[in-house]
Amino acid sequence: MASMSMRRRTFLKSVTAPAVGLALTTRLQGQAAQAEQARRVLLTGDGLGLGPLEYCRLLERTAGSEGFRRDSYLHGGPVEALEQRFAAILGKEAALFLPTGTLANHLAVRVLAGERRKVLVQADSHFYRDEGDCGQLLSGLNLVPLGAGRATLGLEEVTQAVAQAAGPPYPAPVGALSIESPVRRLKGQVFDFAEMKKVCAYARQQQIGLHLDGARMFLASAYTGVSPAEYSAPFDAVYVSLYKYFNAPFGAILAGPATLMERVSTLRHQFGSLIYQGWETAAVALHYLEGFGDRYAAAARHGESFLRLLEADRRFRVERVEDGSNVFGFALSSGGTLDAMRDRLAESGIFLGAAKGSTETTIQINETITRRPPDEIARAFGAAV
Template sequence: MKRKDFLKLGGLIAATASQPDVFATSKPQNPTGEVDFMHDGLALSPKEYAGLLMKLADEGKIKADYYSNGGVVEEMEAVFAKLFGKESAVFMPTGTLANHMAIRRLAGQNRRVIVQEQSHLYNDTGDCSQTLSNLNLIPLGLNAVEFTLEELDYVVKKTQGGRVETHVGVISIESPVRRQKDQLFRYESVKKIADYAKNNNIKMHLDGARVFVQPIHNNISVVQYCAPFDTVYTSLWKCFNAASGAVLAGPKSFTENLFHERRMFGGGLPTAWAFAAVALHFVNSFAEDYKQSWQKAETLFSLLQKDERFKITKFENGSHIVGLEVKKANAERFKEALAKKNIQVSAPTANGFLLKVNPSLLRESAPNLASRFSESLKESEM
């Protein structure tokens, strides 16, 4: 893409041309930048996002696509396919569509689909799979991260033994599980379920919106974790800072001509380079950036817990979310005090705060962050 073509997007882009070069790597270079404990990624502002696109365009790294095919979109698809250990990948504008397209195609005529009761696919998509594709989602594992092999076997056999014999076509697993504080579906459990699925001719799909944070916490590579699944999706905006987008990977026989169904469901965007280029910029360095971020977070947590008024809670099979309890302080005032010191945290709950670790921690040292937490605690004491 030529720079003059990019400038047609408007004055905002032109206004950012003189920004400092803060995007040479995925690591934020400004030491006074905001540290965000709320998002999976860097939560780039519109100005930062536009500035990065300008930089990538100037460097000749944005090749235009046509209806989400070719160009930098194709480059991005190839990179993610390799990172997943799959043959091929296809861009999707949203994770909702990626999950839907995966289970729709995998199911074929066996239209019953096993999902976690806590999954995004079951709770947050407006029954799109049921309404638009006549799929029958069967939720297992009430209020839990995982469902058991026994639960699965019971449903499969009951389905096959009905007066009208039917079959489960797909098992969809989400990991990390957003509604369960991003806890992980254990790899040992995945392998058992995958063996069962193979023996019963059932396909497997992974909703891996945040799967790239897992290796630091379970010592299982993304390729190894994804291997038992026929297809896998990940978000482009959660960890890789794109304004939107997703990528769905699997065998070539699966992805071939999938763009037709994508367009049939209104997902064939005329241009998708603005999403793909940013995700491609961040993807190769994310693993190391996140590793360093988690190491810094561990140091921060250790420093905070030297003060008995701070309590850090790590969750069983957890990933990048921890609990923070603040004693003898007003939680709302504590949040406001942190915000004045360029630290953003989510709204407090009855048990305190949930802190989400991401590469924005690379903007500041752990001791300086700990000092800001301590100062904010003092300012919010009851």
């Protein structure tokens, strides 16, 4: 019996020792990966670039919290909490979760325009250029583009467009005005706020519905000093993206009067977008929404210090967008390709979004810029040339 017991202990040691070693190795590897992640700087995109494992860890913590309950067909749970939070931040009566920003823009403008289906838009706006003509094809809207190559529409050109639409011989009055700010296609250029208020005041006098595509509005606030609530105030409906910098896997918020949100809610169902549950994306957005304003203000300051260091280095050329926000042009002063530099930066954990063979790209400032001191990032650029 003693011999059998000894053999059993020996066998157990031989089995458990490698298993313990493997578990320890896996744990250390995981810790090393997290440490590396904590220093990764993304100079492309508006958010943190979360991966599947990061989403899973965050959702596990959220779902395991006391009192957590999921939504059912977008009612209750984190979805309802997110809607209420955004309505309060934006100063609107109600808010509604939608799966995409394209749907948010489309349904808001559709409802605001009503039977007056002519809609004024910026020529470079997402609604006009990047949404597959959904408003025209699915809602019979007639989008009239203004102001090509710039974010700001002047009061005079809007007044002229409205008068022309309502004039003889065949009047077709404008029913809605949609404004995007910042404008993605114009490297984050922001609509001038003073002119925005004038245009909106005139449109309201003409009983024209007002929609703000504020997908990146919270980013703009750090550069303009205009709060999201101030940006939202002149508009009937306001859309904010949940995935760009609130890091959710998908989703959008549309805010406005309760009656407007009720009508959009009905259309959401009719357009096949009343999904069974949205707690996963709402929980992530809620997590990153709290304290975002302060965190991103710090990121903008951090980014400005870094960009000034690049501008002081004659090997680099930085382009600042007039009335810009978090997007900056970047190139080598020599005019050479960025391939080798991009690859060397990636080896040091700094990621520049330059396509293969390109001689210029953009630097986008997001929260990851605060993971390292500005001078350290600038030195890495210098070493990578």
